[in-house]
Amino acid sequence: MICTSRASEYEIEIRIKANRKLIKVAKPFLERLFQLVKGSGFVVLLLDHEACILELLGDQAILDQNSNFQIGEFWGEESKGTNAMGLVKIEEKPLQVFATEHFSRMNHGITCSGAPIRGEHGEMIGILDVSGDYHHAHAHTLGMVVAAAEAIENLLRLESANAEIVRAYNNVNAILQSMSEGLISFDEAGRITKLNPVAYKILHINSESYKGQMIGDFLKNSYISAEMLNEGRTIIDREISLDIGCGQARFLFSGQPIIDKNHEVCGGVVILREIKNVHRLVNKIVGARAHFTFEDIIGQSASLQQSIQVAKAVADSMSSIYLQGESGTGKEMFAQALHNASPVSHGPFVAINCAAIPRDLIESELFGYEEGAFTGAKRGGRPGKFELANEGTIFLDEVGDMPLETQVSLLRVLQEKQVVRIGGFKSIAVTIRVIAATNRDLKEEVQRGNFREDLYYRLNVINISVPPLRHRKGDILLLVDYYIYKFSQMLQLPLCELDRKAAEALENYAWPGNVRELSNAIERAVTIAKGRIITIEHLPESLQSLGEPPAKAKNNVSSMGELEKKLIIETLEKASWNITYCASELGIARNTLYRKLKKYHIAIPNT
Numbered sequence: 001m002i003c004t005s006r007a008s009e010y011e012i013e014i015r016i017k018a019n020r021k022l023i024k025v026a027k028p029f030l031e032r033l034f035q036l037v038k039g040s041g042f043v044v045l046l047l048d049h050e051a052c053i054l055e056l057l058g059d060q061a062i063l064d065q066n067s068n069f070q071i072g073e074f075w076g077e078e079s080k081g082t083n084a085m086g087l088v089k090i091e092e093k094p095l096q097v098f099a100t101e102h103f104s105r106m107n108h109g110i111t112c113s114g115a116p117i118r119g120e121h122g123e124m125i126g127i128l129d130v131s132g133d134y135h136h137a138h139a140h141t142l143g144m145v146v147a148a149a150e151a152i153e154n155l156l157r158l159e160s161a162n163a164e165i166v167r168a169y170n171n172v173n174a175i176l177q178s179m180s181e182g183l184i185s186f187d188e189a190g191r192i193t194k195l196n197p198v199a200y201k202i203l204h205i206n207s208e209s210y211k212g213q214m215i216g217d218f219l220k221n222s223y224i225s226a227e228m229l230n231e232g233r234t235i236i237d238r239e240i241s242l243d244i245g246c247g248q249a250r251f252l253f254s255g256q257p258i259i260d261k262n263h264e265v266c267g268g269v270v271i272l273r274e275i276k277n278v279h280r281l282v283n284k285i286v287g288a289r290a291h292f293t294f295e296d297i298i299g300q301s302a303s304l305q306q307s308i309q310v311a312k313a314v315a316d317s318m319s320s321i322y323l324q325g326e327s328g329t330g331k332e333m334f335a336q337a338l339h340n341a342s343p344v345s346h347g348p349f350v351a352i353n354c355a356a357i358p359r360d361l362i363e364s365e366l367f368g369y370e371e372g373a374f375t376g377a378k379r380g381g382r383p384g385k386f387e388l389a390n391e392g393t394i395f396l397d398e399v400g401d402m403p404l405e406t407q408v409s410l411l412r413v414l415q416e417k418q419v420v421r422i423g424g425f426k427s428i429a430v431t432i433r434v435i436a437a438t439n440r441d442l443k444e445e446v447q448r449g450n451f452r453e454d455l456y457y458r459l460n461v462i463n464i465s466v467p468p469l470r471h472r473k474g475d476i477l478l479l480v481d482y483y484i485y486k487f488s489q490m491l492q493l494p495l496c497e498l499d500r501k502a503a504e505a506l507e508n509y510a511w512p513g514n515v516r517e518l519s520n521a522i523e524r525a526v527t528i529a530k531g532r533i534i535t536i537e538h539l540p541e542s543l544q545s546l547g548e549p550p551a552k553a554k555n556n557v558s559s560m561g562e563l564e565k566k567l568i569i570e571t572l573e574k575a576s577w578n579i580t581y582c583a584s585e586l587g588i589a590r591n592t593l594y595r596k597l598k599k600y601h602i603a604i605p606n607t
């Protein structure tokens with residue numbers, strides 16, 4: 001059964017919209033074809049892949065005579081019976097249907113020549129057809145239609161390749177615009193062709209000043225450009241120093257030559273990263289950050305609170321700070337808290353323990369080195385802690401252990417606020433807050449000739465002393481509570497309590513290792529007690545004699561007892577055997593001190 005069919009206005013609109021690219025490209029070809037057949041009773045038709053007419057150009061005579069030549073008319077076999085467009089829809093190849101070969105009597109006066117139009121992937125996307133008075137038609141008409149269909153296909157392919165190029169270009173442009181690194185591209189001769197906005201910004205140049213420049217001249221490094229252009233070598237993360245108008249700046253440089261299919265260098269790209277940003281990133285990754293604030297420092301004792309007050313008062317200046325205190329008293333904690341309350345709190349906090357680094361490495365650790373500075377020096381050199389700490393804080397722990405020759409270099413850096421890497425000659429400006437710490441008596445080290453006096457005064461602009469735990473007796477149980485909570489959480493154990501004897505022992509102990517030692521003792525006790533009450537047996541042996549010792553431990557008068565005795569004698573000597581002063585120095589009551597004098601058989605000399 002033949003079903004005459006015509007698409008609704010709405011459907012026509014949808015089909016035209018869906019095929020707008022095809023219509024746009026095909027239209028000039030329809031016009032050209034029509035010019036060739038005009039006046040001889042012909043119509044030129046563009047149909048979609050379902051043989052629905054999308055566009056047509058025809059002589060008025062044929063359009064009047066055949067009402068099926070209209071936009072929206074379906075010419076499939078099911079609608080019009082045998083005809084060229086309907087057969088092309090099925091066969092997907094060029095075809096001609098002559099006069100009475102048509103099924104419909106209405107079409108017996110015409111000859112149709114149709115050809116498929118294929119898309120990028122070979123699929124049929126439309127049909128081109130020329131139909132008209134069979135008297136005027138001949139075999140060449142089909143050839144003409146096929147040629148026009150192929151021309152349409154070629155143009156469609158070209159347009160989509162162009163669109164792909166534009167899309168790729170836009171993508172590359174979007175990437176260049178959004179990159180956080182500076183990018184410079186150059187051609188096969190080494191001439192700069194493009195810079196991205198970050199490159200303009202970090203190099204402090206305007207849009208015109210680079211034009212026509214050779215990349216080697218621009219980078220002031222003909223060696224690097226020769227490596228890329230002549231040798232086709234890729235360069236990864238090499239440090240270079242560039243003139244940026246307002247002085248020299250250091251960059252991390254990577255270069256990638258582009259090689260064509262003849263294995264020739266046809267251009268390349270250079271990526272520049274500001275060293276200070278690289279350092280910021282490195283610090284973030286390696287954890288050069290300060291975690292503690294003043295609120296994290298536990299303790300209510302007057303001596304600790306006084307140190308905290310001084311530290312808070314000076315935190316917002318950039319002056320050097322010198323922290324003095326025994327090992328484990330919390331000097332690094334103070335340094336971190338100072339950094340976090342300072343104007344450079346957003347910058348890095350870089351800590352270096354001068355006692356832990358071999359003497360011959362300390363200078364390169366602190367100040368960095370240039371490539372070739374010594375055997376084994378890394379290619380491209382390496383920045384030192386001072387460079388890494390730029391715009392932040394450097395914490396020089398155990399500064400008293402720094403070799404004298406390094407002290408000279410340190411003094412120079414502090415005075416000039418510039419670092420020169422080992423083996424280098426360029427000065428690198430640094431803005432840094434210096435916090436130094438030691439558990440030695442630095443003044444005494446100066447007198448002994450182990451520490452430079454001028455450096456001592458440089459570092460000692462503000463002096464904060466962090467009191468030992470034995471002078472902060474009231475803080476001991478606060479810290480114990482804190483560490484019980486911390487380690488119970490960490491070990492996922494129920495919170496345990498502390499019995500009286502254990503508390504007494506903890507309070508009476510002299511804590512030569514200060515808070516660090518206390519933290520270790522509580523970690524051990526929490527682990528052994530496993531959520532039960534912490535008793536004296538859970539504490540380290542050195543403490544067990546300090547509570548009311550259990551009978552079995554009586555003969556075990558620990559070496560800690562001897563240590564405490566020694567400490568008391570030392571403090572008494574310092575206090576010229578003044579009991580009140582000595583007791584306050586030790587942070588214990590006078591009565592307790594008398595008890596201990598008796599216990600250790602310490603006799604007060606007659607004066």
Ligand SMILES: Nc1ncnc2c1ncn2[C@@H]1O[C@H](COP(=O)(O)OP(=O)(O)OP(=O)(O)O)[C@@H](O)[C@H]1O
Nearest residue numbers: 296297298299326327328329330331332333515516
């Ligand atoms: N008041 C405090 N409150 C809480 N924790 C503290 C306190 N003081 C020290 N600590 C903790 O004790 C440990 C040792 O502290 P820190 O490393 O700051 O001491 P330090 O004086 O720098 O030691 P060293 O001289 O041996 O380097 C750290 O785990 C720190 O968090």
